Amino acid sequence: MSKANNKMDFMAIGAHADDIELMAGGTxxxxxxxxxxxxxxxxTDASxxxxxxxxxxxKEALQAAKSLGILHRENLALPDSRLENNQESQLSMIAVIRKYRPKILLTHYFKDEHPDHxxxxxxxxxxxxxxxxKNFNCPGRxxxxxxxxxxxxxxxxxxxxxxxISEYWTVKMKSVLCYKSQFFNSSAKEFKGKTDIASPEFLEYLEYKHRFFGWRIRRKYAEPFFCKEIPEMGDLTNLGGKRF
Ligand SMILES: [Zn+2]
Known part of the structure; x- marks a missing residue:
């Protein structure tokens, strides 16, 4: 657990260590x-x-966060693969939001193959x-x-x-590859267990995905986001859209 640091600009929340790097590391x-x-x-506790x-x-998670310039990383230690949207999990989340008071939150989408996500x-x-x-009974203001x-x-x-994220693709991948136990790398054989994400094909897929969304905005690499609310726009003349 890291020291409290009020007023963060952003808080990224992943079900498992490595989710944030995979899906929003460049951002x-x-x-x-x-x-x-x-x-x-x-x-979750990744158990x-x-x-x-x-x-x-x-250990990998702390190294990965550091490689992206993030010095605070918390683990709520809720049970991996048995995560539920209930009172207990909401209270832990509220406490951490109130502790860091971030301007924005980044997290998973409502539809996903992993139930924890x-x-x-x-x-x-x-x-x-x-x-x-104000009157919701939970630690913090x-x-x-x-x-x-x-x-x-x-x-x-x-x-x-x-x-x-074209300029940040390399640093994103560096953070992903901090998870030596999870993704394909030269020491992959040290870890037992076959998973889809430990295959070399997974890293290729990851690149194609970000190239695909990069093309959608005519950039080399991009990360896509969804916002349930209507985001307010400021300067309409500065919304990207330059050609290659
Ligand atoms: Zn996950």
């Missing part, structure tokens, strides 16, 4: 480069993973609202983040917007 690196302060929150262990993944999207959505209720943006897992959605 995080870009925000950090812009001088924004952020915190990562992993919801049900096929490869590695909770301890190994915790779906539960996380629902927990964060409910916790964001309840964290702002009432606070509601301004926006909640959902990043994309394996399930497609039509994005509300895409973030150009």
């Amino acid at each position: 995080v690196a870009k925000l950090v480069k812009m001088g924004k302060k952020g915190v990562f929150v992993d919801v 049900a993973g096929t490869r590695g262990s909770s301890e190994i993944r915790q 779906i539960a996380t999207a629902e927990i964060v959505d409910a916790a964001r609202f309840k964290a702002g209720l 009432a606070f509601r983040p301004e926006r909640l943006f959902h990043f994309m897992g394996p399930e497609y959605f039509e994005p509300t917007f895409c973030v150009d």
Whole structure:
């Protein structure tokens, strides 16, 4: 657990350590480069993973966050693969939102193949609202983040917007590959257990996905996001759209 640090610009929340890096690592690196302060929150304890262990993944997670310029990473230690959107999980999420008071939240989308990802999207959505209720009985002062943006897992959605991460692709992949126990690398054989994400094909898929969304905004690489609310636009003349 890291030291409390009030008033973060953003909080990225993943069900498992490695989710944030995979789905929003480039955006995080870009925000950090812009001088924004952020915190990562992993919801589960990674105890049900096929490869590695909770301890190994915790170490990898700290290294990955650091490589993106994130110095605070919390783990709510809720049960991996048994995560539910209930009172207990919402209270943990509200407490961490009130502790860091981030302007925006980034998390999973409501549709996903991993039930923990779906539960996380629902927990964060409910916790964001309840964290702002003055008389809601939970540690910390009432606070509601301004926006909640959902990043994309394996399930497609039509994005509300895409973030150009062309300059941050290398740093994103560096953070992903900090998870030596999870993804294909030269020491992959040290870890037992066969998973889809440990195959070399998975890293190829990841690149195609970000190239695909890059093409949608005529950039080399992009990360897609969904916003349930209507995002307010400021300068209409600065919404991207330059050609290659
Ligand atoms: Zn996950």
